[in-house]
Amino acid sequence: MPENQKEKSPSFQAPKGMHDILPESWPLFEKLYKASKEIADFYNFSRIETPILENVDLFVRGIGEATDIVEKEMYTFPDRADRSITLRPEGTAPVVRSYIENHLYNLPSPQKFFYSGPMFRYERPQKGRFRQFYQIGVEAFGAAEPKLDAEIISMLKLFLERLQLRELKFEVNSIGCEKCRPDYKKALVSFFSGKVAGLCPDCNRRYSNNPLRILDCKNSACAELRKGSPKITDYLCGECKSHFEEFLSLLNSLNISYIINSDMVRGLDYYTRTTFEITSGHLGAQKTVAAGGRYDRLVEEFGGPATPAIGFAIGMERLVEILKALNSDFCISAPKVFIATIGKDASDQGLLIAEKLRSKGIQAELGYDNASLKSQLRRADKLGASYVFIIGDDELKSGMIKWKNLKDSSQGEIGIAAISEFEGLYR
């Protein structure tokens, strides 16, 4: 930066609700990626990556036309050939699309996938809620039995435990299938039919649009009015009921503590039977850290063979927020050696030595711009380097480089040619 020359330039900002992941928090994101890859391997989930852009219809059909996401939260725009393109607001519909398009159902069943990447929702930003946010997701196709549901919850638990997160709440529910849910809806509507006047304006809208949503309204009047309302778990058909019961009993045998929240409703239309949500007390209103459920009808609805499926997604920023709150240690790796040089010739020699060391897998850093030896040492100290090599005219002449151990201040000399055998570098 040239001094005294401040140019008048427009002040750019990241778009609303979008943020940079800076070097200081990247190690935490990396920790999540690493842990997810590890766990995915244990459970035989393989990596899949879908485009960030999809045709708008995929989400309209998949998530549901009347959902908030589709109605008001999608980034949808025409491309140059006037196709309607959407920045993916979630990961399940794209993976289902890929599963069908690439005929992955011809591979041995079940097929299990995981992915990670940015999602986009045009919402009002808040702590823990962004317009571009990152998710790690998991989808498993081709197994209907509750064993898979329980296994997936267990997988999620193991992942969270890897990150030392134990104070999380597991909530589970079953929202039935296309056979039993309509009966429940009817029962719910008739329960509320006499009470509509007392419900909040939002719930009046829900009453006709999506009565299930009245159940998780936070308005106290609505909470009062729904006391004694019919529970979905009492209306499950025989198959859904035994699926749910078996699922719960497997969670018990796996020693996973959970609570049944029969008011938990998912905002995406594709869910059937098992749904679940993991919440944290460390976040504000946006406390859901991971959520998912079964979607046994979606593959068929998209034109594929009837294939039961289940999946979940983890909100990375929210998890990172918790890790930060817990002061989770993460280290920025320090160079093993800092090469301080005096003069142009030494500086060039320093680059050669650094490159030689790096090619042997040793992390090395250099002084730049002819900074004084003092300031180079100061920087070496701040970076946390273990050793400094000092190269000046004398050293170039004699072929012997000075080394200094920054931890115990010991010093010594070593020949330039023998530098990569310097034993301190391998401790």
Added chain:
RNA sequence: GUGCCCAUGGUGUAGCGGCAACACUAGAGUUUGUGGAACUCUCAUCACGGGUUCGAAUCCCGUUGGGCACCCCA
């Protein structure tokens, strides 16, 4: 999309109509080649745009961004 709150160096704050201050961080230096301490110096068109005023960081309007809650969700 709705309601409320906020915006001063890189960070955290003070200033409340009259010379923009403090702490920390970062960079440079303290007589010529040795870090961590001390000291010195450097780093702000007070988020942006307009208005009121002799005079605005301060008062008013708008914009942008952030936060809390709702809606909804990961």
